[in-house]
Amino acid sequence: MDRIELELYLNDMLDIGRFKDYCPNGLQVEGRRRVDKIATGVTASLAFLEAAAQWGADAVLVHHGYFWRNETSPITGRKYRRLKQLFDNEMSLFAYHLPLDDHPEVGNNAQLGARLGLIGDSRFGPDGLGWITTLPMPITLAHFAAQVEQTLARAPMILGDLDTELRRIAWCTGGAQNYFEAAIDAGADVYLTGEISEPTTHIALESGVAFLAAGHHATERYGVQALGAHLSERFDVEHLFIDIDNPV
Structure with a gap:
C-alpha cells in the first residue's frame, strides 16, 4: 500500500487530534513510498530496528517512538544510530502513544x-x-x-x-x-x-x-500487535510483531 494512505488511515483511526501528548503521533520518520511489510513492536529501540530491517520491513509501527517532550535536540550517539538504521534501510517509523492506549478495540x-x-x-x-x-x-x-x-x-x-x-x-x-x-x-x-x-x-x-x-513493556505488548493484525487484514500487507524483551 501507499505510505501516505497508511498514514492517513492510522491518524484517522486513532483520532490523534484529540490528544495532547508527550510526543508527535503519526509518521515520525519517512521511508520508502511503497509499504508491503510492516513490523510492529513496543519501542523503536536499535535492536528492534535491526530485527525489522533483517526481516525486510518497509515500515515499523510502535507505541514508543522518538522526539519526546524535553528530549535533547542533537542527533548524536544513540539517537543517531537509531535514525541511521531507519535511513539506511528506507524504513518509515510510525509511532502512536496515547492514541494507542485509548482506542476501544485495538488499544x-x-x-x-x-x-x-x-x-x-x-x-x-x-x-x-x-x-x-x-x-x-x-x-x-x-x-x-x-x-x-x-x-x-x-x-x-x-x-x-x-x-x-x-x-x-x-x-x-x-x-x-x-x-x-x-x-x-x-x-x-x-x-x-x-x-x-x-x-x-x-x-x-x-x-x-x-x-x-x-x-x-509486558502490559503494552498487545495493542500494537492488534493494530498490525488489523492492517494486515484490511490492506493485505505482511505483518510481524517483534518482541524485544524488557524487564521493566
Whole structure:
C-alpha cells in the first residue's frame, strides 16, 4: 500500500487530534513510498530496528517512538544510530502513544483487558485512559495475580493481602501508577498497571486497595500487535510483531 494512505488511515483511526501528548503521533520518520511489510513492536529501540530491517520491513509501527517532550535536540550517539538504521534501510517509523492506549478495540487497555477476560464498563482518570469493570463473582487477589502472571508470563509486584476479595478491577497499561488514586476514587478493589513508584506503597496501605505492577513493556505488548493484525487484514500487507524483551 501507499505510505501516505497508511498514514492517513492510522491518524484517522486513532483520532490523534484529540490528544495532547508527550510526543508527535503519526509518521515520525519517512521511508520508502511503497509499504508491503510492516513490523510492529513496543519501542523503536536499535535492536528492534535491526530485527525489522533483517526481516525486510518497509515500515515499523510502535507505541514508543522518538522526539519526546524535553528530549535533547542533537542527533548524536544513540539517537543517531537509531535514525541511521531507519535511513539506511528506507524504513518509515510510525509511532502512536496515547492514541494507542485509548482506542476501544485495538488499544493497549482494551487488548490487555481482553486477554484477562475483562470488559471495561467505564473509564476513569483525568483523560479517561483508565478502564474499570465489575466482576460477576468476586475473586481473591491471589487468584487475580496468578491470572496476570499466566497471561503476561511475568510475575507482578503485589501490594495487598492475597486473601482480599475483589469485585471492582481497574487497569491502565504502562507507566500509569499515578492513576492509582483515580482508580481508588472510581471504586476499585485492585489496580493493575505496568510500573510502581515510592508513594504507591503508602497509598495501597492507607487505602486498603490492592496494587499490581506487571511491567511497562509486558502490559503494552498487545495493542500494537492488534493494530498490525488489523492492517494486515484490511490492506493485505505482511505483518510481524517483534518482541524485544524488557524487564521493566
